[in-house]
Amino acid sequence: MPNQPSAVETDYRETRPVSAGEHKQPQKQSESAPEAKNSSLASVARMAFSGRVEAKPSATALSVRDFSSWYGSFQALHNIDLEVPHNRVTALIGPSGCGKSTFLRWVNRMNDLIPGARCAGDMSLLGADLMSRDIDAVDLRRRVGMVFQKPNPFPKSIYDNIAFGPRLHYKLSKAETDDLVESSLRAAALWDEVKDRLKQSALGLSGGQQQRLCIARAIALSPDVLLMDEPCSALDPKATIRIEDLIVELRKNFTILIVTHNMQQAARVSDQTAFFYEGKLIEFDDTINIFTNPKSTQTEDYVTGRFG
Amino acid sequence: MFLYTCLAFTSVSVLCLGVLLLSIFLNGTKHLFDFQITVLPHSANLVDSRLDTAKRQVKLSFVEERARTVGIETDRDLTGASVAALGADLLLRFADGSEERIATAERLVRSELDIEARRVRLTYSVPREETVGLPGNDPLEGATLKETPAGRVVLTYPDGKEQVVASRESAAGRVTMLGDPSLGSVGEFIGGSPSVDPQKAGFESPLVGTIWLLCVCAIAAVPIGIGTAVFLEEFKPTNRGLIVLHRVVATNIRNLAGVPSVVYGLIGLTVFARMFGLLGTPLDYQSFEEYKLSDGTRVVGITTDIQSDVYTLEGPFIGESRLERTAYEEIARFPDSDEVIEVTGTVEFTDDYEFRFATEQIGSFTLSPFDILSGEMIEEEPFAPRPFQATFRLEGQARYVVETVRNGRVFVPREMIRDAEQDIDKVRIRNHIFELKDGRRVVGKIPQLSDGTITVRKDLRSEPVTFSVDDIAERPNGKLAYSTKNMITILDEDHPLHIRLPMGASVLAGGLTLMLVILPVVIIASQEALRAVPDTLRQGALALGASKWQMVRTMTLPSAIPGILTGCILAMSRAIGEAAPILIIGGVTFVTFTPDNLMSGFAAMPLQIYDWLRQPDMEFQQVAASGIIVLMTVLLAFNAVAIIIRQKLQKPLN
Ligand SMILES: Nc1ncnc2c1ncn2[C@@H]1O[C@H](COP(=O)(O)OP(=O)(O)O)[C@@H](O)[C@H]1O
Ligand SMILES: [Mg+2]
Numbered sequence: 001m002p003n004q005p006s007a008v009e010t011d012y013r014e015t016r017p018v019s020a021g022e023h024k025q026p027q028k029q030s031e032s033a034p035e036a037k038n039s040s041l042a043s044v045a046r047m048a049f050s051g052r053v054e055a056k057p058s059a060t061a062l063s064v065r066d067f068s069s070w071y072g073s074f075q076a077l078h079n080i081d082l083e084v085p086h087n088r089v090t091a092l093i094g095p096s097g098c099g100k101s102t103f104l105r106w107v108n109r110m111n112d113l114i115p116g117a118r119c120a121g122d123m124s125l126l127g128a129d130l131m132s133r134d135i136d137a138v139d140l141r142r143r144v145g146m147v148f149q150k151p152n153p154f155p156k157s158i159y160d161n162i163a164f165g166p167r168l169h170y171k172l173s174k175a176e177t178d179d180l181v182e183s184s185l186r187a188a189a190l191w192d193e194v195k196d197r198l199k200q201s202a203l204g205l206s207g208g209q210q211q212r213l214c215i216a217r218a219i220a221l222s223p224d225v226l227l228m229d230e231p232c233s234a235l236d237p238k239a240t241i242r243i244e245d246l247i248v249e250l251r252k253n254f255t256i257l258i259v260t261h262n263m264q265q266a267a268r269v270s271d272q273t274a275f276f277y278e279g280k281l282i283e284f285d286d287t288i289n290i291f292t293n294p295k296s297t298q299t300e301d302y303v304t305g306r307f308g
Numbered sequence: 309m310f311l312y313t314c315l316a317f318t319s320v321s322v323l324c325l326g327v328l329l330l331s332i333f334l335n336g337t338k339h340l341f342d343f344q345i346t347v348l349p350h351s352a353n354l355v356d357s358r359l360d361t362a363k364r365q366v367k368l369s370f371v372e373e374r375a376r377t378v379g380i381e382t383d384r385d386l387t388g389a390s391v392a393a394l395g396a397d398l399l400l401r402f403a404d405g406s407e408e409r410i411a412t413a414e415r416l417v418r419s420e421l422d423i424e425a426r427r428v429r430l431t432y433s434v435p436r437e438e439t440v441g442l443p444g445n446d447p448l449e450g451a452t453l454k455e456t457p458a459g460r461v462v463l464t465y466p467d468g469k470e471q472v473v474a475s476r477e478s479a480a481g482r483v484t485m486l487g488d489p490s491l492g493s494v495g496e497f498i499g500g501s502p503s504v505d506p507q508k509a510g511f512e513s514p515l516v517g518t519i520w521l522l523c524v525c526a527i528a529a530v531p532i533g534i535g536t537a538v539f540l541e542e543f544k545p546t547n548r549g550l551i552v553l554h555r556v557v558a559t560n561i562r563n564l565a566g567v568p569s570v571v572y573g574l575i576g577l578t579v580f581a582r583m584f585g586l587l588g589t590p591l592d593y594q595s596f597e598e599y600k601l602s603d604g605t606r607v608v609g610i611t612t613d614i615q616s617d618v619y620t621l622e623g624p625f626i627g628e629s630r631l632e633r634t635a636y637e638e639i640a641r642f643p644d645s646d647e648v649i650e651v652t653g654t655v656e657f658t659d660d661y662e663f664r665f666a667t668e669q670i671g672s673f674t675l676s677p678f679d680i681l682s683g684e685m686i687e688e689e690p691f692a693p694r695p696f697q698a699t700f701r702l703e704g705q706a707r708y709v710v711e712t713v714r715n716g717r718v719f720v721p722r723e724m725i726r727d728a729e730q731d732i733d734k735v736r737i738r739n740h741i742f743e744l745k746d747g748r749r750v751v752g753k754i755p756q757l758s759d760g761t762i763t764v765r766k767d768l769r770s771e772p773v774t775f776s777v778d779d780i781a782e783r784p785n786g787k788l789a790y791s792t793k794n795m796i797t798i799l800d801e802d803h804p805l806h807i808r809l810p811m812g813a814s815v816l817a818g819g820l821t822l823m824l825v826i827l828p829v830v831i832i833a834s835q836e837a838l839r840a841v842p843d844t845l846r847q848g849a850l851a852l853g854a855s856k857w858q859m860v861r862t863m864t865l866p867s868a869i870p871g872i873l874t875g876c877i878l879a880m881s882r883a884i885g886e887a888a889p890i891l892i893i894g895g896v897t898f899v900t901f902t903p904d905n906l907m908s909g910f911a912a913m914p915l916q917i918y919d920w921l922r923q924p925d926m927e928f929q930q931v932a933a934s935g936i937i938v939l940m941t942v943l944l945a946f947n948a949v950a951i952i953i954r955q956k957l958q959k960p961l962n
Contacts, residue, residue: 108851115546142853152844155867164862165852214848221852 061086061255067121076102089256091266094276100259108144109137145218149230151210153202165221188216208239228258336933342444343487349438351474361448366473370436380426440473443487501900506927516902517910524819533830541838565828573892576821583810590812593736600731601724619720656693736795743789806905813894816906826879833875837868873954887914
C-alpha cells in the first residue's frame with residue numbers, strides 16, 4: 001500500500017458497508033493518480049467512493065437553477081445551478097465568506113428571518129418550488145432538518161430534546177414518543193451511550209455526543225433533506241470520526257448537504273462536491289473527480305491547499 | 309489598593325444599612341413584640357415619679373444643676389464688688405453701692421464672682437422630665453412605684469412582677485429590656501384598627517390594602533411587561549419604518565424607568581381614576597340601591613325603612629317598579645286610606661306564578677307574589693283555587709301597593725329578598741330620562757316627587773322641569789317610558805372583581821398606577837433576560853419547524869423565566885414602598901375597612917407609615933417603625949413566593 005492508511009482511515013473503513021461487486025481497486029487508482037502532492041486526499045476520496053458506488057444513478061432531490069441571493073445590496077450568491085441527488089451526501093466547500101451557509105439557509109428558508117435577505121431564481125425540493133409564496137417556511141423546516149456548527153442542545157433532558165420537534169407537529173402518545181426517541185437515538189448512534197440517562201440534561205453530554213443528539217433531533221422528524229453547516233468544526237478528531245461514520249450511515253435514508261472546511265472530511269463522506277468561490281459555484285462533480293481531476297484551476301488550488 | 313477601597317466602601321455601606329435596620333428594629337419592637345430595648349434614665353437627681361396607667365408610662369421628674377458663665381460687660385473697677393439676688397434679678401453690686409443687672413436669679417443655686425477674669429459663674433437648677441413607656445398589656449391598676457436605696461426606681465405590678473424604670477447605675481444610664489417579648493401583640497398590631505392612641509394603633513387596613521394593591525399590580529404588570537418584552541425582543545420588525553418605531557419605543561421604555569413616581573401618580577389619576585373625565589367624575593353619580601328579587605325582577609330606589617317583614621324603597625323609579633296598573637283593573641272598588649275591606653273568595657296560584665283572586669266584595673284581580681306581603685300566601689308551587697279570607701287596606705297584613713305609581717314608593721316583602729347582603733347592591737345613576745306623552749324627553753338629576761308630580765333638574769343652575777306621573781309615555785309593553793343612565797359597571801358589588809368606570813380612588817386604580825410605575829422595570833428586566841438566551845437555541849427550535857410563537861413558548865420564555873422573575877421581584881419591591889402615587893390617586897389613612905372588591909377605597913402601608921411619622925405624639929415614631937418591620941416582612945414574603953415560583957419553573961433536571 002503506497003499510502004499508509006491513517007488510524008482515521010482504518011477506523012473508517014471498518015465501519016464502511018462494502019459492496020464487493022462494485023469494488024474498484026483503490027491501490028491501482030492511487031498509483032495512477034497524477035497529483036503527487038494531493039495523493040493522500042485523492043486516495044481517501046477514491047477509497048470512500050469505492051465503498052459505496054451504486055448501480056443506478058440517483059434521482060434529483062434538490063434542484064437549483066440560476067439562483068442568486070442578496071443581503072441588502074450585497075450579492076452573496078451569483079447564479080447558482082446545482083442538482084443535489086437523492087440519498088447522497090453532497091459536500092459544499094470553499095473559503096470562508098463564499099456563501100455556503102447562505103445557500104444552506106435558503107434551503108430551509110432560515111434566511112427569511114434575516115432582515116434584508118432576498119433571492120432570485122429557482123430552487124425546488126422533490127418537485128416543490130421552495131421559493132414560492134405558498135410554501136410555508138415552518139412546514140418546510142419540518143421537512144428539511146438542519147445541524148449547526150456549534151452543537152446547540154436545548155437546556156432540557158435528552159428525551160425532551162429529541163421529542164421537541166415531533167411534539168411541535170404531531171400528537172403522539174407516550175409509547176409512540178418513546179419509540180421515536182429510541183429509534184432516532186439509535187439512528188444517530190447515540191442510544192447505547194445515553195439510554196440510561198434519557199431524563200438527564202442534554203447539556204451534560206460531551207461535545208460530540210451533543211452534536212449527535214442534534215442530528216438525532218433533526219432526524220426524529222424524518223426530514224427529506226438534512227443540512228449540516230460545518231457540523232464537526234467545533235469537535236475533536238475522535239468525535240469528528242463518529243459524526244462522519246454517522247453521516248455515511250444516514251446516507252441510506254437521507255439526502256445530506258454538508259458544509260465543511262475539512263478537505264479530508266469532504267473526501268471521506270461525500271458523493272458529490274460543490275466548490276463555491278466568492279458567491280459563485282465554480283465546480284460541481286463527483287467527489288472523486290473534484291479531488292483527483294478538478295476541471296478548474298481554482299478548485300485545484302483550493303483542494304490542494306494552495307489558498308483558502 | 310483597589311481591593312481595599314472596595315472593601316472599605318462595602319463595609320461602610322453594610323454598616324450604614326445595619327445601623328438603619330437596627331434602629332428600626334429597636335424602635336419597632338415595642339409595638340410589635342411588646343418589648344423595648346432602651347436606655348433607662350439616670351435616676352441621680354430624681355425628685356418625683358408618677359405612674360400613668362392610662363398611657364402605660366412612667367413620668368420621671370429630675371432636677372439637674374447646670375452651670376453657665378456670664379461675662380461682665382462694664383469697664384468699671386470691680387474691686388470690692390459682689391453679686392446679690394434681688395427678686396428675679398441677679399445684680400452686680402460695686403464698691404460704691406451702684407448696681408447692674410447681669411442675669412436672672414430664678415432657680416439660681418449659687419454664684420461665684422471671678423474678679424480677675426471679670427466674669428460670674430452661675431449654677432442653676434433645671435427641671436427635666438422623662439417618660440418611660442411600658443410595653444405589654446399586664447394590668448397596671450394597683451401597681452406601685454418605689455425608689456430603692458440603691459437609686460433604682462422599681463415598678464411593682466399587681467402580680468408582684470418588678471420592673472426597673474430608672475437607674476443610677478452609671479451616668480449614662482443602663483441599657484435594658486422593658487417588657488417580655490411576645491408574639492401575641494404582633495397579631496394585635498397587624499390585625500388592629502387605627503387609633504389616636506399609639507398604644508392601640510393597628511395596621512390591618514393598610515396591610516390588607518397593600519396586599520390588594522400588590523396583587524392587582526402584579527397581575528397587571530407581569531403579563532403586560534413580559535408580553536411587551538417578548539414582542540420587542542422576539543418579534544422584531546423587518547420593515548424599515550417599523551424598525552425605527554421599534555427603536556423609538558425600546559429607547560423610551562428605558563427612559564420611562566427613570567421617571568419619578570409622582571408623575572405616574574398623575575397619569576394614574578387622569579387615566580384610571582378620572583378616565584379623562586369622559587364618563588364624568590364619581591361625584592356626578594347618585595347612589596341608589598338595587599334590589600334583586602327572588603322572582604327575577606329588579607327594583608331601584610333609596611331604602612327609607614326596613615321592617616322585619618318589609619323594606620320600603622323610595623324613588624322616581626316608576627318604570628323600574630314591577631307593579632303594573634293593569635293588574636288592578638279588574639278590581640271593582642279600591643279601599644280608602646283608612647278603610648278596611650274584608651274579602652272572601654278563592655285564590656289560585658297559576659302556572660304563570662301569579663295569584664288570581666276572585667272575591668265577592670271587590671271583584672277579581674291578579675297579583676304577583678311580589679305584590680303580596682302576607683307570608684302564608686306565598687307558596688312556591690302553583691295550586692288550585694282554594695278559599696281565602698283576608699283584609700285589604702293600605703297598610704297592614706295583606707297590603708297591596710297601588711300607591712307605587714303615585715309617589716314612587718315600593719314595598720318589598722322580606723321574603724323576596726333572599727340575602728340582604730347579596731341581593732341589595734348599589735347602583736350609581738348619572739341621569740334620569742323620562743319620555744313624556746307630548747314627545748318631550750326630560751333628562752336630569754335628582755328627581756323630586758310629590759303627589760304624583762315629578763320635578764327634574766339637569767343641574768343646579770338650570771330650570772327645573774315639572775310634570776305629572778300621568779304625563780309619562782307608556783311603552784308598548786305597558787311599562788312607563790323611564791330609564792336611567794348608570795355608571796358603567798362590571799359584575800356587582802359582592803363580587804371581588806367588581807369594576808366601575810371611572811374607577812375613582814379604588815384599589816384597581818391604585819394597583820394599575822403602581823403597574824405604570826414598575827412596568828418599565830419589568831419590561832427592561834425581561835428584555836435583558838430574553839437577550840441572554842443564546843440565539844443558537846432559537847435557531848435550533850426554528851430549524852425544527854417551530855413557529856416563532858412556539859419557539860418563544862417552548863424555548864425562549866422557559867430559558868428566560870428566572871431572569872424575568874428576578875426583575876419582577878425587584879419591581880414589586882419598588883411598588884410596595886411607593887407612597888407618592890398612592891397619595892395622588894387617593895389612598896386614605898386612618899380607615900378601619902379593608903377592601904372587599906376592586907372598587908373599594910384602600911389604605912396602604914407606606915402611606916400609613918408616613919401618616920404616623922407626621923403625628924405630634926413621639927410614640928407614633930415607634931409605631932411607624934413597627935409598620936416598617938411589617939412592610940419589610942411582607943416584601944420578603946412576596947419575594948419568597950417569587951423565588952419559589954422561579955425554582956418551580958426552572959424545573960431542574962435531576
Ligand atoms: N446576516 C447577514 N447579513 C449580511 N451579510 C451577510 C449575512 N450573513 C452572511 N453575510 C455575508 O454573505 C457572505 C456569505 O456568507 P456565508 O454564507 O456565511 O459564508 P460561508 O458560510 O461560506 O463562510 C459573506 O460575505 C458574509 O459577510
Ligand atoms: Mg458558514
